[in-house]
Amino acid sequence: MKDKEIFERICSGDEKTLEFLYKKYYRMMTKMVISNSGSEQEAKDIYQDALVVFWQKAVSGNLVLTSKISTYIYSICQNLWRKELDRKKRLSNEEKDSIEYIEHDKEERAKIINKCIHQLGDTCKKILMYYYFDGMSMQDIADDLGFANTNTAKTKKYKCKKKLDELVKSQYTESDFLD
Amino acid sequence: MNNFDLIDAYLDNDMNPEELQRFEQQLSSNAELKRELGFQQELIVGIQQARRLELKARLDNVAVGGNSVGQSLNLSKLIAGIVILGLVGWGIYSLYDDETPQEFMPVADANQETVEELIDDQSENVPDAEETPSVAESDIPKDSEALINTEASENPQLKSEESVSEVREVIKPDIKKPETITGFDGAEEIADSLQAPGTIASKKKESNLSTIDVAIDNTRKKYTFHYQFKGGKLFLYGDFSxxxxxxxxxxxxxxxxxxxxxxxxxxxxxxxxxxxxxxxSVKDRSLIMKLKEARGMN
Known part of the structure; x- marks a missing residue:
């Protein structure tokens, strides 16, 4: 498969092609991290994160590719790994405790929301993810999930978000989130 | 509009300039609205994070081939592997050989010999083929030396020359070994049908096609339809799917x-x-015909 075809498929939201891409450049991308003092697990994580960034930009239509896909992903990997190394450096300094506390707090709240998201139905989950992460248009969401039109998709998205809002609020006290 | 609707419209950029201005004014004076906005924003971050994790989990399930194996295998492990394989192969080889003198004697059939010629020892070499001939020929002396040493310690009268000749003897009767099994299997097949020996041969080949270890690697961009042998293993590069x-x-x-x-x-x-x-690719027509025949395609 050539770059153009891969990119078109990714832009249309084909997750299988993302898997193909992952496999294709796995060695090349992870090698960069490993040869720059990263572990294999870190390398894998960074590469996955980079692909997710690429996916998000491509699917939302916010990416005009002017280089090879591998070059683009490689540069994302490099940036992410640099950031990670900086973060590690900072963590080794004295500010470690306070940063860890804030990060931990954030992570905990994200976990709570994540749990509630998985209590939603499959369609609701998809609508919210496609809309808020993939940045898909209501038309694309309607097409993908088989809704009659964009208005139906919009109404459905509103209801799903409301449901999530209620779910989170009913299961956890506001102080968990709004402190 | 309640707070939820207002915030939803605000976050989705669904407000006209007037509504937006009014909302921002409200926001600066209404602490409750501000808190609710923070909550809604956090929900969106949570949704984004959930999707990120979902995609990563999907990628995590993708098998990335032998890459990591390749990285982790060092030379010493590879050599150790080859030596162990050699030893195991030699063990199987000599075990198998012990049985042949009893079996090959009664079987000597003209039909089977033609089959034999066509097959060229194919069928009987399953145990040997697990170890490639190069291993059998080149590694056996080394391995046998190792074995000799252990035997010699137990039986001091054993000399290395003797054991080398034993190894040679081991190889010799094995030439007839295929006949026994070919004859045995072939007899069953011939009893059922009047198939030509060639057909029988091809059947046998089919059952013995994959005695070679094969690995496929389609991750190397440079190699789209290539191969190599490494450690007795065949590596095919390219898309063979x-x-x-x-x-x-x-x-x-x-x-x-x-x-x-x-x-x-x-x-x-x-x-x-x-x-x-x-x-x-093979261009020689007569060879192609023979290969087809061997695969039972005629």
């Missing part, structure tokens, strides 16, 4: 001749080829 492939072996004991069958073409394989080279 579009069809089934077969490895055809001839004369596994002596000069092993190998062919790859893929998408109606035959490609010759040189088992001494350690460099990555392009697969070349």
């Amino acid at each position: 579009s069809g089934l492939y077969e490895i055809l072996e001839f004369n596994p004991r002596n000069d092993k001749t190998l062919f790859l069958y893929f998408q109606n073409n035959y490609y010759s394989l040189d088992n001494t080829q350690e460099k990555i080279v392009r697969l070349e």
